[in-house]
Amino acid sequence: MVFELRIYHANDGKLDALLARFRDHTMTIFKRHGIESVAYWTPTDEPLAGKTLVYILRHPSREAATANWAAFHDDPEWKQVSAASEVNGKLVNNVESTFLKLTDFSPKI
Numbered sequence: 001m002v003f004e005l006r007i008y009h010a011n012d013g014k015l016d017a018l019l020a021r022f023r024d025h026t027m028t029i030f031k032r033h034g035i036e037s038v039a040y041w042t043p044t045d046e047p048l049a050g051k052t053l054v055y056i057l058r059h060p061s062r063e064a065a066t067a068n069w070a071a072f073h074d075d076p077e078w079k080q081v082s083a084a085s086e087v088n089g090k091l092v093n094n095v096e097s098t099f100l101k102l103t104d105f106s107p108k109i
Contacts, residue, residue, distance in 0.1 A: 007096040008053040014091040
């Protein structure tokens with residue numbers, strides 16, 4: 001089991017549209033491709049407040065994560081949703097991804 005920390009830095013004024021895309025579409029498509037959502041956050045402090053989405057995913061392995069992401073990016077519904085949500089400009093200017101493993105003293109999640 002591995003976890004993936006993802007941080008999306010939204011373009012100015014685009015965080016609400018990004019959150020709506022996740023709420024209305026992305027999470028459902030993730031689930032279809034075996035990408036398990038753990039939790040989603042938006043920072044409350046500057047400089048990230050109002051322009052950042054932070055979330056954690058759970059994958060059975062790094063190999064599964066790679067395969068699931070490939071399937072997600074090839075999904076016709078995702079391609080349509082992504083294009084439609086960015087008709088007035090890209091929502092995100094930078095995505096950070098870090099894979100994590102639990103320490104032996106961490107509470108189990």
